[in-house]
Amino acid sequence: MTENDPLLRILLIEDDEDDYLITLDLLQDSSPVSTRLDWVDSYREGIAALETGDYAVALVDLRLGPDSGIELIQQARERNITTPFILLTGQGDDELDVRAVELGAADYLVKGTVDGHTLIRSIRYAIDRAMATESLATSESHYRLLFENNPAPMCLMEPDSQALVSMNEAARVLYGYSNEEITGLTLNRLRAADHTLPRLSSEGILLREGGILKRHQRRDGREMVVEVVSTSMTINHRPLKVLMITDVTSQLDNSRQLRLFKRSIESSSNGIIITDARQDDLPIIYVNRAFEKITGYSADEAFGKNCRFLQGSDFDLSNEQGLGEIRRGLKKGADVSAVLRNYRKDGAPFWNDLYISPMFDDDGEITHFIGVQNDISERKSAEHELAFNISHDVLTGLPNRSLLEDRLSQACQLSRRYGRTIALLFVDLDGFKLINDSLGHRLGDQLLIEVGRRLNALVRSGDTVARISGDEFIILLPDLAQAEDAVIVVESAIHEIASPYHLDGETVHLTASAGISTTDGSIEKPMALLQQADLAMYRAKQQGRNTYQWFSQEFNEEASFRVALRNELQDAIDQEQLSVYYQPLVDARSGQTRNVEALVRWQHPVRGLISPGDFVPLAEETGQIIALGEWVLRKACRDMVHLHSRGFRHCSISVNVSPIQLRKEGFIQTVTNALRASGLPPESLELEVVESAILLDTDLVINTLHTIRELGVHIAIDDFGTGFSSLSYIKLLPANKIKIDRSFIRDVIENRSDAAITQGVISMAHHLGLEVVAEGVETEAHAAYLRKNHCDLLQGFAFARPMPFDDLLMFLNNQVSGNRLAPRTDANSDQDRTLLLLDDEENILRALTRVLRRDGYRILTTTSVKEAFSLLAAHQVQVIVSDQRMPEMSGTDFLSEVKAIHPETVRIVLSGYTDLKSVTDAINEGAIYRFLTKPWDDQQIREHIQQAFLYYRATVS
């Protein structure tokens, strides 16, 4: 209180007015400051005045009428009235004094003993004390607020007992206790069973000074990891510990997770790079070990660099697209992935499947980029290999059909643009299957590889050699000035392929047939070129192989015809447009029909009668031969039963069986079904099988034939001599019969090779106990020759053509009624002497006949070599006299042939010219017996002829 202090308002609660006036005087006399003393004289008014809060101090009389000043003070305190009190009383009383101070009275004055100064000092003291008390209370409340409202959980703990004195709200919330539950709580209660943890700096959490980690539990038992910082302090003379508690459970989890992430990144097999987006040129600030391993660069070498250092120094076109994507992605701040060709430190390239992700700060700014590298070089090379395999033939490494197709299309575009010619060569190896089967597939493969290599070696860099299937190679020549240029290549190809191959110590010879098709690029469907070349190749095969042919529209039409036929054949089978014709096989000696061959015919509604030679191969290609063959078999069996019922029981039926039928499962059942359904005895059925039928699935076919044979059905080997089968296979076949192919019979009477083959086959067959049929017997001469050479059965136009069943019946009936094909017995017997005279001049023949007739010979004459062969085939000629100079061939050549075909004959040349060389050669070879000259001496020539007959007798008998 000073002079400058404002007016000091003092309340006097006193029931005695005199005391009021005394107090007023005392104040006015002694107070150094302006005071105003308000007086109330009752308890009630006193409380009311105090509640205004307007008074710096209140002087309260102990006695207020019936009320007590002490009660008033007590009442005021209860009403939170903080006004300092000075209790006034009429007499001194220590007890009262203590009581007043206890209640918060600042002083106790005894009325009448107090002077002005004492009063003023007491008032000042009361006010100061009140102010000090209030300031202390304010400060205490601040501290309490600070403790209670502190967001950090805090506890006050008694150090010895560890009893918790207090817990702030944050701590209560953390632990789940209410304020009331704190009483009696000890630190131990807050601890989990296993509350100690090692210092966790290794766990990546930064602890505060003095902080330790403990495992605590909440009221509900849930555990948590807390950091506890404990500080000792004394509060109100009481030593206490303040525990500052922080729940670090999630921090610890995060830290562990972070460490896990870090370890994952470190141990990731993908390379990981982090670049700083806030620095120029995005320098690398982190790389993991996998990066070092993939690239060969250490982290130190990579730090500070931009990732582009992995792209090598040369421009790489293959990266352009990927880099473009990355640039766009980075610009947008979006995730981006791209495959780049990067380079390792040692310069080796690798394929980097890169995934880049931006990292943002809280303001949405990109701070870093994380790149994840995946070295996909192996996958790339596998993909590359796969792509290669998709477009290339695995065996030879040559382009396959699909790549060829691409190149052909491209070639067509280019040749149209630049006016060039494209040629496609279709090269097919001749008889490769046979070679493959006999050599084995391993060597077969080597052969194909070598063929591919040879073809590749002879083409130019822009050309393509492809392998489109087994033994089919294509050469695409996309850039020819003219079509004829293809000839050089095709001839070289055929020549190269024909050079011997030396494989595993074996020397293999191979030929190829080729077809050429060409275009100026305008062809609508480029692959049609392949079909055309294929057709041309097919024609080359027909021409005898080891040659080439050009495609022509004519082939195309033929091919179209074949395709159409193939489709119509099914209708033919379904709609019974097929019929069976029969051709007799006659006994060579008796002329009797012993057997008939069933031959299918197709009566096409538009095309007329179609030969089986045209549609059977097609049916074999499509598999339709199964249904077709089965139908023929059933029909033939039925017809044969019909024939038997008409009295021709000695007659059996031959049915052709395709190799495809033989290999088909259930064929035996098909045969038994046909026999059972028709009632034909098995021995009346003969199946004709071509020798090549056993080339594929040999064991299966041979077993099938054995089973069929066991049924009683006969087996004939058809077209004998035309297949490539070995004789060792033949002996495995359970055959009854061999049919010599008609190609050997056609010239058998004049071609020494055919004659030798025919004689050889007959002899071999008889030694094997087989019967022999000659097919294609077209003339009497054929028949006579074959008879003479002991052929058993004859089949051919000389006797009958294939005919419908009704005609067959008629034919057989005619035979029975005497018109049978009587055996052509030669008019002269073995003893008869038959002389054949051959000269292209009729008058010579007449003159000779006149001279020799008188010696009783049967004289046959002819001016033609061809007819001479026929006469020789048909008659038992012993001596032949031939002119030397004839238009068809020389006499010595003719007699040389005769010697091969009829070695028993005695052969004489009668010539007006002396070509010494050929005559001496013929004599030396034994082809001629005598050389006589024109003009002749009648007597002399008669003697020579007689001697010739004698010579014949002597040598033949």
Ligand SMILES: Nc1nc2c(ncn2[C@@H]2O[C@H](COP(=O)(O)O[C@H]3[C@@H](O)[C@H](n4cnc5c(=O)[nH]c(N)nc54)O[C@@H]3COP(=O)(O)O)[C@@H](O)[C@H]2O)c(=O)[nH]1
């Ligand atoms: N798998 C089947 N093949 C069959 C069937 N029917 C016939 N064929 C085969 O078709 C080929 C052609 O037969 P085709 O046109 O009927 O010719 C046969 C005869 O007509 C013919 N032949 C008979 N004699 C002569 C003759 O003196 N000269 C001559 N130029 N041709 C003649 O020969 C064919 C019979 O040959 P083959 O069967 O080898 O005994 C032919 O290969 C038939 O096999 C069938 O139903 N299924």
